[in-house]
Amino acid sequence: MSLRNHFAACGKGLEPALEQELEALGALDVEPRRGGVAFRGDKRLAYTANLWLRSAIRVQEELLETEVRDADDVYAAASTLDWSAWITPDQTLAVSASVRDTPGIRHSGHAALRVKDAVVDRLRARYKRRPSVDTKNPDVRLKLVVQQERMLLYRDLSGTSLHKRGYRPIQVKSPLNETIAAGLLLLTDWDRTSPLVDPMCGSGTFLVEAAWLATDRAPGLGRSFAFEGWLDHDVDLWNELQAEARDRVRPALPFSLTGGDRHAGALALAQKGAHEAGVSHLISFRESDARDLAPREKPSTVVVNPPYGVRIGADEDLDDAWESLGNFLHRQCGGATAWVLSGSKTLTRHLGLRTSRRIPVMNGPIECRWLRYDIRG
Numbered sequence: 591m592s593l594r595n596h597f598a599a600c601g602k603g604l605e606p607a608l609e610q611e612l613e614a615l616g617a618l619d620v621e622p623r624r625g626g627v628a629f630r631g632d633k634r635l636a637y638t639a640n641l642w643l644r645s646a647i648r649v650q651e652e653l654l655e656t657e658v659r660d661a662d663d664v665y666a667a668a669s670t671l672d673w674s675a676w677i678t679p680d681q682t683l684a685v686s687a688s689v690r691d692t693p694g695i696r697h698s699g700h701a702a703l704r705v706k707d708a709v710v711d712r713l714r715a716r717y718k719r720r721p722s723v724d725t726k727n728p729d730v731r732l733k734l735v736v737q738q739e740r741m742l743l744y745r746d747l748s749g750t751s752l753h754k755r756g757y758r759p760i761q762v763k764s765p766l767n768e769t770i771a772a773g774l775l776l777l778t779d780w781d782r783t784s785p786l787v788d789p790m791c792g793s794g795t796f797l798v799e800a801a802w803l804a805t806d807r808a809p810g811l812g813r814s815f816a817f818e819g820w821l822d823h824d825v826d827l828w829n830e831l832q833a834e835a836r837d838r839v840r841p842a843l844p845f846s847l848t849g850g851d852r853h854a855g856a857l858a859l860a861q862k863g864a865h866e867a868g869v870s871h872l873i874s875f876r877e878s879d880a881r882d883l884a885p886r887e888k889p890s891t892v893v894v895n896p897p898y899g900v901r902i903g904a905d906e907d908l909d910d911a912w913e914s915l916g917n918f919l920h921r922q923c924g925g926a927t928a929w930v931l932s933g934s935k936t937l938t939r940h941l942g943l944r945t946s947r948r949i950p951v952m953n954g955p956i957e958c959r960w961l962r963y964d965i966r967g
């Protein structure tokens with residue numbers, strides 16, 4: 591199988607987690623960039639990356655890299671590719687573009703249109719028929735990136751964002767995105783064999799992702815991917831990789847995962863999500879204020895995303911929530927490492943602890959810090 595360049599996108603700040611994941615999957619020339627990681631690999635690796643990456647939002651394969659000055663150059667470059675290897679005229683297509691600092695191209699939309707024209711013209715010349723455009727739900731997607739005079743053309747291998755694992759069908763209030771939760775977990779030093787607690791678990795994202803990590807459950811098992819729609823899709827290879835992943839899932843864990851929340855509605859959603867994810871038997875959920883939470887086993891690691899007033903209503907008593915968390919950490923977590931996602935500098939003082947690491951990460955549009963606290967035994 592031939593080697594190709596790829597790019598996996600992730601939330602800003604999580605690049606080191608994604609880099610570590612790609613290295614572990616055997617990707618070549620792994621190179622972190624802002625908001626993602628570039629790598630080289632064959633089709634097996636591209637499928638594996640979609641199936642196994644926990645912190646990536648999307649994986650794209652590079653089709654072309656060249657120099658361009660204007661939209662005509664973009665058309666000419668895209669016309670050099672043999673599109674009939676990837677697309678049939680009966681499929682629908684969408685092209686998006688991002689163009690920066692290229693004086694010869696006024697609108698990124700125009701450059702995207704020129705790529706579409708090139709694909710359509712090549713296919714029409716061969717089949718006398720052409721694929722149509724569907725911007726909402728296309729069979730295949732292309733992404734054009736032009737920066738100054740450098741043009742990169744990618745095909746999308748993922749489709750729906752990889753955070754859609756399939757265990758959270760309904761819209762939840764201020765949940766943590768699954769890829770961010772997984773990326774944050776990967777940035778901790780949790781060994782995946784010792785008790786972990788989230789005392790303010792909300793819809794339970796950290797716990798489900800932790801359960802999938804510890805049981806070696808591929809996050810992409812059970813969902814579909816855009817690469818299944820490309821003409822060169824290798825069904826046998828894909829079936830083999832899925833079967834391998836299914837065989838790897840561990841049914842049980844010899845330690846506990848515990849989630850607490852004082853909001854019964856949030857816990858009901860967390861339980862439903864855990865059930866959908868097939869891990870409800872591995873997580874013990876408690877309706878409790880953090881200050882009263884008493885996990886069955888002493889945690890080695892605490893991960894938590896307390897409210898910090900940006901997404902959750904201002905009516906909540908934020909000071910009290912953080913005091914309650916501080917109380918839990920001091921009372922129940924001696925000797926543990928706590929990782930707290932904070933979007934507020936002032937609220938963290940309620941914990942009464944000193945950070946030993948501060949990692950800047952974006953939680954959607956919110957600039958946050960992933961804070962590590964080593965709690966004295």
Ligand SMILES: C[S@@+](CC[C@H](N)C(=O)[O-])C[C@H]1O[C@@H](n2cnc3c(N)ncnc32)[C@H](O)[C@@H]1O
Nearest residue numbers: 765766790792793795852853879880895911914
């Ligand atoms: C930002 S949300 C957590 C979101 C969660 N990470 C998820 O993936 O859905 C904060 C949660 O803290 C809970 N909370 C606030 N104060 C609390 C307290 N004193 N004790 C326990 N839970 C609390 C809220 O009910 C809310 O579910």
